[in-house]
Amino acid sequence: MSRIHHDGPVIVGGGLAGLSAALEAAPRKVLVITPAPLLEACSSAWAQGGVAAALSADDAPALHAADTTAAGAGLVEAEATRTLTGDGRATVEWLARLGAPFDRDAGGGFEVSLEAAHSRARVARVGGDGAGRAILSALVTAVRAADHIEVWEDGHLQALIQDATGRVRGVLIARGDRSVEVLAPAVVLATGGSGGLFAATTTPAALLGEGMALAWRAGAEILDPEFVQFHPTAMDVGLDPMPLATEALRGEGARLIDGEGRFLLGDDPAADLQSRDIVARAVHAARVAGRGAFLDCRTAVGSKFPHEFPAVFAACMRSGLDPRETPIPVAAAAHYHMGGIAAGSDGRTSLPGLYAVGECAATGVHGANRLASNSLLEAAAFGRRTGQAAASEFGGQGALLPVRAGADLPESALAELRRGMSDWAGVVRDTAGLTALIALIDRLDAKWPGAAPVTAARLIAEAALARRESRGGHWRSDYPQTETRARHTRVQREQAAMAPHQIELVQ
Incomplete structure (x- = not known):
């Protein structure tokens, strides 16, 4: 195993969130690590709808925030949502300056379309249904031209490196048949969602919630992992x-x-x-x-x-x-994971030195049910803020703790897990199905201990079992009512020695 020291943020993930962060971290040196060539295997490139923002004369950020709050079924955080919707126009204009070819109206303004649960037409799109790839292509061009950014397109995240104080000091990366420890003052996880854990998904199958799993294993707080959005028209x-x-x-x-x-x-x-x-x-x-x-x-x-x-x-x-x-x-x-690593609008998590942005993060702006096309806005708007915040990080001097990767889950086991997740943690859930799913997860965890996809699935399944109500994307046929009080699920691994299967839920 080799070790390198990088004097600037390390960003794991090459989607819209990660690349937005990388660009905005200038002039600090940035290392972007992704397991596949840019534009491949990330949900951003697959997004069809566009970027939601208050762009029309009859719209306003406050109206956008109200729609976001209504869709989120009581769990949307007001301050984060005001920040997101307030950044809307500036974010779309920034993307346009980078070369994103948004559709324009006769007057040169942004052409906007109406999507579900929006009270106004406010989705800036590209070529009708090509927004994700067109926007990300513009960012990829900018990243490849940026002197401050280096990209590894063959790196698989295996673990987070911490020191004795708990601060995140770097990442363990597999590159082919060798492992590399990359030490850095800040680590940004932009690893995407968890759609690949489900047999029926619209997302790249490689997205298995591994960033969330490894962040939890390091002690970061996980917020509302049970809330998965299922797109109705796959x-x-x-x-x-x-x-x-x-x-x-x-x-x-x-x-x-x-x-x-x-x-x-x-x-x-x-x-x-x-x-x-x-x-x-x-x-x-x-x-x-x-x-x-x-x-x-x-x-x-x-x-x-x-x-x-x-x-x-x-x-x-x-x-x-x-x-x-x-x-x-x-x-x-399965289409989008509303839950994930608890993070602020600038990506800061509960662990010093660790940032999270994009679908792997839970910033409170999606609540229990994401409003259509808010995801690309969040990725770019909060990606920019996260890059700026991570670039301000320096230091970390404590002794490093030993680091070890979890087991690799074979394809046959992953296929079994995916079937179980779709059958028992899908659109409609109940006690019997979730209990059966957790038994499957127990069996897989015993055979392949520490496999990140298994840990991610457990976070979703156990939180879903614990939430005895129906709210937003989480529907329990045995608990169809919605509780009067909306409560978040918070999951944190408090003790470093805790076994991976011991999930503590606090609502």
């Missing part, structure tokens, strides 16, 4: 991951129907634009009942499909389906 065409049919289609008037052509959520044209948890449960219920679920775009989009929603159109055509003529079969699939 295309059910036999692919893994499942292609996404963007919510903007419903914003244009596309409707959800069953196999007999009946509206899933009623005749009201606005019914399909309710919050994602409501729509996802309707889709799930229709499929369980054998009625099927389909997104009918024939009238609302029709012949405009190829040029207004080219990514969705191409995915349909590759699957032998023409959405101009045939409704798209859909299912609810």
Whole structure:
């Protein structure tokens, strides 16, 4: 094993959050570590909708904050949300200056679209449904041109390095068949979400919640890990991951129907634009009942499909389906993790020296149910703030503690875990299913101790079992009521000697 000293922030993750942080950390030297080439295996590049921000004359950050709070089902933190929505316009303009080719209206302003649970059209998009890849491509170009940034595109995070005081001092990285200890004054985790833990997902399968798991193992506080958002219109065409049919289609008037052509959520044209948890449960219920679920775009989009929603159109055509003529079969699939490493709007976590940003972080702006297209805004806006904060870190002199990586989980075991997560921690949960899931996790943990995906799954499952209510994306069929008092779940590994399977929950 080799060791290097880096005099500046180390950022683990190459999505929108990580690259925004890297750019804003200048002039400090930054090392970005990602397990795959930039633009690959990150959710940012797959995002279709766009960036939510108050950009129109009839909109305001306060209105955006109110919609965010309403969607979050009582668990949205007001100060963080005001910061996020207040940064909206400046963030979109910063991305545009970097080269993000947002759609423009006739007057040169940002073209905005309506998505579910927004009271205004406020989603700045690119090419109808290509925002994520176009925006991230602009940042990748800027990062590759930046003198202060070095990128490793073959590094897999194995553990966090700490000193005797608990401060995070670096990361243990696997590069091919060798391990490298990278010591740095600040570590920024931008490792993405946990969608790959589920058999039905719209996210890259490599996203397994490992950043959250390793942060918890180091003693960082984890916030609300049970809250996973399931997107109601994943295309059910036999692919893994499942292609996404963007919510903007419903914003244009596309409707959800069953196999007999009946509206899933009623005749009201606005019914399909309710919050994602409501729509996802309707889709799930229709499929369980054998009625099927389909997104009918024939009238609302029709012949405009190829040029207004080219990514969705191409995915349909590759699957032998023409959405101009045939409704798209859909299912609810794991899409976004609202919970994660507890962090502020500047990325600071409960551990000195450790920052978290993007989907692996829980900043309080998504609560129990993320408002559509707030994720790209959070990644860029809080990514910028995190980069600036991490660049101000210096020091860390204590003796280093020994560091050890957990076991690698083989593909067969991961496949079993993914099936269990979708079956028992999916759209609808109950005591029996979650208990069965935890028994599966116990078995996997005993055979492959310390495997990060298993730890991440346990954090989600045990918190879901402990929350005996239904709220936002967390729906318990045996506890369908919503408690009057909204309480966060906080998970922290208080003792370094605690076994990985001992999760302490505090609500």
